[in-house]
Amino acid sequence: MTIAEAVVLVTGRRTWRDFAVLGGALILIAFPLIAQAFGYSFLVSIGGRMLIYALAASSLNLALGYGGMVSLGHAAFLGLGGYTAAILTFHHFDDSLLFGFIPGTNNALIVVMASMLVAALFAAATGALALRTSGVHFLMITLAFGQMIYYLFVALKSYGGDDGLRLRRANEFLGVSLRDDVTLYYVCLAVLFAYFVLAGRFINSRFGFVVRGSRESERRMAHFGYRTFCYKLVCYTIAGSVAGLAGALLANHERFVSPDLMHWTKSSELLVMVVLGGIATRYGALIGAIVLIGMESLLSSITDHWMFVLGPLLVAIVLFNRRGLAGRE
Amino acid sequence: MPNAILEIDNVVKRFGGVAATDGVTLHIAEGQVHGLIGPNGAGKTTLIAQLSGEQRQDSGRIRFAGEDISALSVAERVHRGLARSFQITELLPSMTVEDNIALAIQARSGHSYRFWRDARIEPRVRDPARALLEEVMLNHRASTRAADLSHGEQRQLELAMALGTAPRMLLLDEPMAGMGMEESQKMLRLLQRFKGKITMLLVEHDMNTVFSLSDRISVLVYGRLVASGSPEDIRNSAPVREAYLGNGDA
Numbered sequence: 312m313t314i315a316e317a318v319v320l321v322t323g324r325r326t327w328r329d330f331a332v333l334g335g336a337l338i339l340i341a342f343p344l345i346a347q348a349f350g351y352s353f354l355v356s357i358g359g360r361m362l363i364y365a366l367a368a369s370s371l372n373l374a375l376g377y378g379g380m381v382s383l384g385h386a387a388f389l390g391l392g393g394y395t396a397a398i399l400t401f402h403h404f405d406d407s408l409l410f411g412f413i414p415g416t417n418n419a420l421i422v423v424m425a426s427m428l429v430a431a432l433f434a435a436a437t438g439a440l441a442l443r444t445s446g447v448h449f450l451m452i453t454l455a456f457g458q459m460i461y462y463l464f465v466a467l468k469s470y471g472g473d474d475g476l477r478l479r480r481a482n483e484f485l486g487v488s489l490r491d492d493v494t495l496y497y498v499c500l501a502v503l504f505a506y507f508v509l510a511g512r513f514i515n516s517r518f519g520f521v522v523r524g525s526r527e528s529e530r531r532m533a534h535f536g537y538r539t540f541c542y543k544l545v546c547y548t549i550a551g552s553v554a555g556l557a558g559a560l561l562a563n564h565e566r567f568v569s570p571d572l573m574h575w576t577k578s579s580e581l582l583v584m585v586v587l588g589g590i591a592t593r594y595g596a597l598i599g600a601i602v603l604i605g606m607e608s609l610l611s612s613i614t615d616h617w618m619f620v621l622g623p624l625l626v627a628i629v630l631f632n633r634r635g636l637a638g639r640e
Numbered sequence: 641m642p643n644a645i646l647e648i649d650n651v652v653k654r655f656g657g658v659a660a661t662d663g664v665t666l667h668i669a670e671g672q673v674h675g676l677i678g679p680n681g682a683g684k685t686t687l688i689a690q691l692s693g694e695q696r697q698d699s700g701r702i703r704f705a706g707e708d709i710s711a712l713s714v715a716e717r718v719h720r721g722l723a724r725s726f727q728i729t730e731l732l733p734s735m736t737v738e739d740n741i742a743l744a745i746q747a748r749s750g751h752s753y754r755f756w757r758d759a760r761i762e763p764r765v766r767d768p769a770r771a772l773l774e775e776v777m778l779n780h781r782a783s784t785r786a787a788d789l790s791h792g793e794q795r796q797l798e799l800a801m802a803l804g805t806a807p808r809m810l811l812l813d814e815p816m817a818g819m820g821m822e823e824s825q826k827m828l829r830l831l832q833r834f835k836g837k838i839t840m841l842l843v844e845h846d847m848n849t850v851f852s853l854s855d856r857i858s859v860l861v862y863g864r865l866v867a868s869g870s871p872e873d874i875r876n877s878a879p880v881r882e883a884y885l886g887n888g889d890a
Binding site: 512513515516517518519520521523524527528530531532533534535536537538542545 | 692713714715718719723724730731732733734735739742743744746747748752753754755756757758759760762801802804805
């Protein structure tokens with residue numbers, strides 16, 4: 312036991328925090344049942360979207376919060392994952408081949424893996440270039456790559472172009488369809504839970520330490536003998552593939568994808584979730600996603616000018632709680 | 641020179657029209673402390689940057705332990721045992737003191753593409769880290785964030801981080817920078833403890849430190865070595881007194 316842990320044990324902060332996490336987990340598990348019991352079934356769908364965006368924002372937090380790579384192109388991974396799912400599904404029902412040799416599929420597991428792979432490849436390729444820079448330059452290059460992909464899909468008429476692409480049916484796995492809101496909600500929750508467990512290990516692993524060290528001082532890390540570029544690239548690629556996974560889930564959730572998923576404003580939405588919840592905190596992105604999507608849904612049901620209200624609210628939250636809603640970890 | 645661990649041969653670095661190092665040739669014997677003094681802007685820090693691989697020299701050659709390292713990256717030079725400390729402290733500020741050291745040790749004990757095992761309790765990294773903290777008298781601060789240390793303690797940590805890479809040779813860029821009397825004394829005792837075990841190139845403005853610690857001293861003025869010799873020689877060298885020590889009170 313380190314001294315830090317002992318201090319935390321004595322002051323009881325840790326038990327308080329564990330209690331909050333446990334309570335939050337229970338609420339998330341019970342949420343669909345409660346919503347249905349009170350006749351608000353549509354809330355389950357919103358809940359599912361919150362979890363998916365929580366996953367996407369958490370993956371951004373991995374690169375941004377822990378790796379210090381502030382990107383404005385993260386939505387490209389989300390969109391690529393989503394389109395991979397939608398296109399594979401399209402070819403499955405169309406009985407045609409992608410690029411003339413890849414058959415489509417409706418198997419959720421294969422679709423998800425393909426989405427992660429495509430997003431990871433794109434992240435590795437663009438990251439290898441973008442990570443030669445840092446700071447604002449890195450931000451601009453990721454933004455440019457993201458917009459490039461956005462315009463590519465706008466121009467891709469065979470997959471709907473501007474109008475987007477509808478999934479004829481949701482993907483299935485072992486006879487279970489992701490069509491049902493409750494099923495999808497629990498799948499997303501399970502995925503998010505698994506992600507939190509893995510990310511929790513990742514952060515404190517050797518690799519996690521090197522990535523965090525690179526955020527603190529790349530110069531120092533080089534003088535320890537680390538090739539920081541490689542570690543950051545691997546981290547960026549992992550973050551991209553997780554966002555791709557979120558994209559595949561989102562495609563199933565909406566049963567629709569469009570280039571808007573890749574637009575830089577979507578990236579900034581993810582960024583807002585991370586900052587709102589707390590940069591480099593374990594559950595911050597989840598809280599940020601719940602609060603942002605929750606407020607969006609609530610306010611837009613009250614007024615058409617909901618952005619007018621939401622904007623100042625966000626500014627107030629960030630101003631008065633700089634560490635984010637998750638507080639200090 | 642026999643057993644020279646570092647051989648700098650005719651190294652030149654120009655920034656525009658200004659030569660920061662102007663044909664520097666210097667051989668440093670293994671196990672020695674070699675002091676490098678000179679007025680501000682003499683090119684001492686530039687020389688260290690070239691030796692550590694942060695800056696590439698325009699011409700000339702650097703050999704370390706018999707190997708030409710002129711074209712190697714910073715990380716590659718560190719792996720060969722050439723480490724440096726910074727004049728302006730370069731820590732990992734929001735990590736704990738122990739983590740700062742542990743990362744130095746982790747870099748040389750196995751690869752770091754491990755994603756699952758908890759590195760905070762890995763004995764082969766943490767045990768040497770704690771031992772090193774004890775050596776530099778920072779063990780009572782192990783779980784303090786590096787940013788929260790006093791200036792003197794940060795300088796101690798800076799030194800410990802360079803030592804953590806297990807160097808054969810240390811390039812020390814003003815280890816006493818910004819320190820008070822007491823802190824300087826502490827740092828001097830620390831350096832004395834490593835003298836003889838690790839070869840050092842010591843850039844320092846504090847003349848007491850340089851003259852009491854160094855086996856040999858070189859004087860750099862406007863990118864050129866104007867003198868090189870034992871502390872006694874340097875103290876008595878007329879051109880040095882004129883160019884640098886300012887006649888008399890060294």
